[in-house]
Amino acid sequence: MQLYPTDDWKVGAAIAKRAEAAGCKVIVLTVDVLARQNWETLQRLWRTDARACGECHGAGMRAFTRRKPMFEGLDVGALGSTGAQTLTWQVVSRLREAVSARIVIKGLLTGEDAKLAVQHGVDGIVVSNHGGRSEDNGRSTIEALPEIVAAVAGRVPVLVDGGFRRGTDVVKALALGARAVCVGRPYLWGLAAFGQDGVAHVLELLQRETVAAMQQMGAPTVKHLVAGMVMER
Ligand SMILES: Cc1cc2nc3c(=O)[nH]c(=O)nc-3n(C[C@H](O)[C@H](O)[C@H](O)COP(=O)(O)O)c2cc1C
Numbered sequence: 560m561q562l563y564p565t566d567d568w569k570v571g572a573a574i575a576k577r578a579e580a581a582g583c584k585v586i587v588l589t590v591d592v593l594a595r596q597n598w599e600t601l602q603r604l605w606r607t608d609a610r611a612c613g614e615c616h617g618a619g620m621r622a623f624t625r626r627k628p629m630f631e632g633l634d635v636g637a638l639g640s641t642g643a644q645t646l647t648w649q650v651v652s653r654l655r656e657a658v659s660a661r662i663v664i665k666g667l668l669t670g671e672d673a674k675l676a677v678q679h680g681v682d683g684i685v686v687s688n689h690g691g692r693s694e695d696n697g698r699s700t701i702e703a704l705p706e707i708v709a710a711v712a713g714r715v716p717v718l719v720d721g722g723f724r725r726g727t728d729v730v731k732a733l734a735l736g737a738r739a740v741c742v743g744r745p746y747l748w749g750l751a752a753f754g755q756d757g758v759a760h761v762l763e764l765l766q767r768e769t770v771a772a773m774q775q776m777g778a779p780t781v782k783h784l785v786a787g788m789v790m791e792r
Contacts, residue, residue: 560575560578560583560585560586560587560589561589561590561665562574562575562578562586562588562590562654563641563642563643564639564643564646564650564654565590565638565640565642565643566638566639566642566643566644566645567637567638567639567640567642568650568653569634569637570630570633570634570635570637570638571643571650571654572653572654572657573633574629574630574633574652575657575658575660576657576658576722577741578660579658579659579660583660584660584661584681585660585661585662585663585683586654586658586660586661586662586663586666587662587663587664587665587685587736588650588654588662588663588665588681589640589665589666589689590646590664590666591666591689591692591693592642592664592665592692592693593642593643593644593646593772594644594690596692596693606611606765613716620635620638620639620640621635623641624638627676637745642666644758648675648679648779651664651676651680652679652680652751653680655679655680655681657745658704661682661683662680662681662682662683663681663682663683663684663685664676664681664683664684664692665684665685665687665716666683666685666687666688666689667684667685667686667687667707668686668687668688668694668698668700668703668707669703669706669707670706670707670709670710671710672709673706673710673711673717674710674711675749676715677715679710681715682715682716683715683716683717683718683738684707684715684716684717685713685717685718685719685720686700686703686707686717686718686719686720686721687720687721687742688720688721688740689721690720690721690722690743690744691721691722699721699722700719700720700721700722700732701719701721701722701728701732701735704717704719704732704735704736704737705735705736705786708735708736708737711723716735716738716739717737717738717768718733718737718738718739718740718741719739719740719741720740720741721743721761722768723741723745723765724763725768726766726767726769726770726771726772727766727768727772728740728766729768729769729772729776730767730769730772730773730776730784731789733781733784734784734785734786734788734789735786735789737788742761745761745765746758746761746762748761749761749762749778776788
């Protein structure tokens with residue numbers, strides 16, 4: 560279950576506990592946008608759509624939480640935002656105390672943070688900038704991956720996402736020490752074009768390309784993929 564801890568910890572903790580009680584084995588704590596960014600594309604597109612968002616689903620936080628079953632029965636009176644603008648390492652410690660499910664933190668981009676995450680008891684890390692949403696400094700996640708893998712030193716699995724479009728991209732990340740590669744938009748494009756078959760096809764293509772790249776490189780298993788196979792420029 561992917562958790563936005565919200566700006567009211569009581570709500571965040573209650574959602575996490577509810578997920579755990581429902582059988583959820585892993586909670587992925589998203590660390591993304593603390594302050595609202597100047598998303599120019601969003602603003603440009605907003606101008607092309609004259610509809611008021613709230614006309615369909617209601618306006619404001621109350622209307623939002625009413626539509627989401629995960630908030631049902633919770634006191635959301637103090638909730639200002641689903642984003643946790645005051646997110647600190649304390650939230651990770653509190654989450655660790657609140658649930659015994661595994662905790663994965665998604666959105667780290669430096670070795671320094673990765674070390675702190677391990678110290679605070681996370682069970683896994685997703686190197687991610689959430690598809691470029693949370694920052695646009697130009698450093699890609701594949702560039703951040705090696706320093707995070709080095710900092711973690713095998714203590715927890717390191718996953719990565721952001722811009723993985725081909726099996727050759729996947730192979731590079733696995734060779735640099737990622738345990739797995741995640742994708743966001745590619746399967747959505749498959750879904751938009753061909754529905755469920757499109758999703759299956761996108762995943763099949765990624766798998767096929769990954770295997771082909773491994774064969775081409777003479778790597779019979781993922782274990783045979785090593786950092787020396789990737790050239791940095
Ligand atoms: C439509 C959309 C909604 C997303 N919503 C969330 C979200 O609620 N929480 C989150 O952690 N990441 C969210 N993401 C980011 C993805 O989980 C993922 O990090 C990102 O899409 C990976 O990059 P890629 O799209 O280049 O593969 C979203 C991405 C998209 C495209």
